[in-house]
């Protein structure tokens with residue numbers, strides 16, 4: 001006997017970007033009354049709701065259209081630090097001072113596995129509440145803290161690509177490892193967690209400033225032995241950082257070359273920031289098809305600079321968005337999209353005019369592609385997992401007003417990026433499972449509570 005899991009037909013106003021709006025002006029697809037047939041967590045068919053209802057009469061119907069609801073693909077955060085959730089908002093310092101005074105003292109506290117578990121839970125709920133369904137997560141320096149992270153990630157239902165962060169110089173002694181330990185610890189974690197549930201592993205040296213050549217070689221040994229794990233690190237974030245890396249690696253052509261010489265660059269590499277790249281570095285990234293994780297709120301908070309998006313696009317380097325919590329100012333990819341648009345505007349003629357379609361693409365499909373998960377998630381195409389976020393504005397909010405009066409879907413999408421926050425995230429699914437649902441008590445129902 002064949003077992004068919006029950007099918008659900010989601011009825012919703014949907015928006016997604018199955019194509020790349022940087023190359024295709026009609027990439028944004030919207031449907032006011034769509035039906036998505038989901039079975040076993042996978043989108044099996046889609047189309048106008050009436051036709052879908054007639055074609056699949058046995059499916060349960062879940063109507064998500066009320067209260068100006070809009071269904072988007074789940075957001076993909078390509079750069080976010082799990083140990084930093086409690087220190088979001090440490091404003092006013094540039095990168096190296098912020099690391100010394102704010103980030104690293106907190107990261108040292110994750111030596112305590114009980115502490116790490118609480119932080120992991122707070123972090124994962126922050127992601128889910130923001131509508132993020134997939135994240136490339138910069139982990140902790142402590143293996144124990146990574147075990148609890150992967151346990152909690154499994155319970156959360158989110159897709160996570162994460163790894164133990166390794167460094168062997170210039171941070172603080174309790175955060176340092178050795179190349180041998182980094183290799184052995186990484187291998188053990190990969191064997192325990194890579195491909196378990198919805199988790200994958202990412203080999204994660206913190207940045208070349210805190211990594212010897214031997215440590216980068218140990219990381220490369222892991223990526224050679226386990227070719228489908230991802231690699232992630234930081235790149236070209238801050239001029240003082242870049243100068244220090246130049247001095248620490250006199251034999252390297254530039255910052256990117258420190259990773260390239262070790263053999264760490266590939267289609268499965270994601271490098272965060274790249275605010276100050278050379279043309280040579282962009283060419284090498286494009287040749288490897290390794291992606292840049294653009295983190296505009298963090299770049300603003302740390303004063304790192306204005307991301308040269310046009311130069312990345314011209315060179316052919318894939319770009320996606322990251323929140324970079326905790327230098328970044330929160331978990332919302334909506335806010336990152338808005339900040340990216342602001343910063344491109346500030347670049348004047350060198351900037352890229354980002355439309356709502358670009359922002360949606362950068363927050364969803366581009367991230368899935370950067371993580372080499374483009375066949376699984378990132379948009380609502382048939383065959384993809386049902387990873388979705390339902391945005392439904394709080395009653396009485398400015399977002400509700402603008403959505404009610406928006407003349408077309410593009411303006412509605414622009415309003416979601418301009419006004420939407422985690423408070424507007426009503427429900428989130430990963431692989432058809434609900435991973436977050438806004439509770440009734442979170443919803444302010446009366447716009448004028450005092451009459």
Ligand SMILES: Nc1nc2[nH]cnc2c(=O)[nH]1
Nearest residue numbers: 103206207234298324327
């Ligand atoms: N923004 C940011 N940059 C880094 N470079 C090395 N570590 C970090 C970090 O934790 N945050």
Ligand SMILES: [Zn+2]
Nearest residue numbers: 079081272324
């Ligand atoms: Zn970072």
